[in-house]
Amino acid sequence: MSELHGKAGEKKGDWLKIEFFAPIEMIDALANFVTEIGAQGAFQESLEPQSPNDFPEAASGEVLKAFLPCDVRLEQRLAALQTYIDSLAEIFPELEKPGFRTESIRDPDWGEAWKKYFKPLRVSRNIVIKPTWERFSPTGRDIVIEIDPGMAFGTGQHASTRMCLEAIEEILLKDRSFERWRVLDVGTGTGILGIACAKLDAEKVLCVDIDKKAVEIAGENARINQVDDRVEIRNCDVATLTESFHLIVANLTAKILIKLRSHLIRMLRPGGYLVISGIIEQNKPDIEAHFPGDSFPVHRLITEKEWLCYVLKKEGGRP
Numbered sequence: 562m563s564e565l566h567g568k569a570g571e572k573k574g575d576w577l578k579i580e581f582f583a584p585i586e587m588i589d590a591l592a593n594f595v596t597e598i599g600a601q602g603a604f605q606e607s608l609e610p611q612s613p614n615d616f617p618e619a620a621s622g623e624v625l626k627a628f629l630p631c632d633v634r635l636e637q638r639l640a641a642l643q644t645y646i647d648s649l650a651e652i653f654p655e656l657e658k659p660g661f662r663t664e665s666i667r668d669p670d671w672g673e674a675w676k677k678y679f680k681p682l683r684v685s686r687n688i689v690i691k692p693t694w695e696r697f698s699p700t701g702r703d704i705v706i707e708i709d710p711g712m713a714f715g716t717g718q719h720a721s722t723r724m725c726l727e728a729i730e731e732i733l734l735k736d737r738s739f740e741r742w743r744v745l746d747v748g749t750g751t752g753i754l755g756i757a758c759a760k761l762d763a764e765k766v767l768c769v770d771i772d773k774k775a776v777e778i779a780g781e782n783a784r785i786n787q788v789d790d791r792v793e794i795r796n797c798d799v800a801t802l803t804e805s806f807h808l809i810v811a812n813l814t815a816k817i818l819i820k821l822r823s824h825l826i827r828m829l830r831p832g833g834y835l836v837i838s839g840i841i842e843q844n845k846p847d848i849e850a851h852f853p854g855d856s857f858p859v860h861r862l863i864t865e866k867e868w869l870c871y872v873l874k875k876e877g878g879r880p
Contacts, residue, residue, distance in 0.1 A: 575631040578666050579642075580624055583659035587649055588625050589720055590841055590867055591659060594645050595627040597814060598638045603627035631665065652843060679708075684723045685730050688757060693785060704760050707785050708751050709778070721838040724863040724870035725754055725812050728836045731861075732808060732872070733761040738832050739807045745769070745828065747799050747811040747821070752779030752792070754810050759788035763808070766792045769799055800824050807833045815844035819851050826857065831877025834860065838870035845869060 581591050592603050604626055629638055642661075650658040681691040691697045693709045733742060741764040746755035749768035758766045766788075770776050776796040783789040799821060805828050811818060818825075818837050829835055835857075840848055852873060853859050861872040 576666050577629045577631055577635060578664045579627045579629065579661050580664075581627070581659055581661045582624055584653075584656045586653065586656060586866060587659055590649065591625055591646075592627070592719070593721075593814070593839070593841070595625075595629070595642065598629075598641055599634065600627040600629055628666075679718070682718060685727045687734075688726050688730060690753065704757070706753060706756050706760065708753055708782055709785065720865040720868040721812050721840075721870065722753065724865055724868065725810055725836055725838045726757055727863060728838075728861065728870060728872050729754065729758055729808065729810060730761060732834050732836075733758065733763060736834075741765075742808060743767075743804075743806045745799075745802070745804075745806040745809045747809065747825070748813050748817075749779045749794065750775050750812075752782045752794065754812065755779070755792050755794075756783055756786050756788055758808070758810070759783075759791045760786065764791065767802075767804065767806075768792060768794045769797050769802070770794075771796070771798055802828060804828065805830050808836070809833070810836045810838075812838045815840045815848055819847060822851050826875070829875050831875055833875050835873040835875070836870065837873070838868070840869040840871070842867045842869065 579595070581588075583591060595603055629635060646659050646661075650656075679692045681689060681695050681697045683689050687702050687704050689697060689699065689703050689705050691705060691707055693707050697705060699705050729744075742758070742762070744755065744758040744763045744766045746752070746758070746766065746768040749755055749770045752768050755766045755768035768779055768783075770779065773796050776794050780789070780794045783792040783794065802824070807830050809825055809829055811821065811825060813821075818840070825835055825837075835852075837848070837852070848869075848871065852871065856876045857873055858876070859871060860874040863870040863872070
């Protein structure tokens, strides 16, 4: 199997390739962390057992490859990475501690790497994500979302994205509280979540991201999926928004979600849903200390391995 993780902002030049060898339970956490500290591409592979002369951890069957830019922050990034690995070893003492090796490279062909590892994937009962260059024949009630990810985060391969898609599918297909759903996708990346909402018949979807490259990619993907008449993409900070929404989806990190908490709650209409993801198990206490409450209860908690997705519902009927 392969899972691909990425971050907007394609760059050329010198890069440090890092190969992690770790138990499968830690791979997603490592992928999320290296993306946060600046990795411009990361992909996961399942390996066949290696010979005794190969890197000793490879026999565990999972490797994560990531690319960090060789800039003035490289040493700082590597120090942070080692600290994070040490913390993982403390959190999971029963698992083997991850190891990694590095190699200096020049001008990796990002586009080809994405094409090699990104294949059509059914992410929920009805939703199928496919790259634009792959063929797929839908059946029954399949909702097909075509994505050309560039280097933006969000291909449906990551657990946090899959859980968000599962949550919004259930909400938009089953809840009849609102006839005309207005949706906000915060940190849209490739636009995959906003596009899914439009294809699930949301009337208006606003996708925001502070990364200009991600906004360009999301806009193109909205056009590819023929939902650009209902999906608006903005390059802005969510704190500047004044609109209100029936559904807000934010697939970020626990730290950023807590920082944006007041803005997210302010923009959510009574009776509306907030879907937050990108949260790992160790951040559960922090999230639950800031988000759920008497007027903002947990409607559903979705989990996949160490990843969590909260569906919160704001009390009250239609505004």
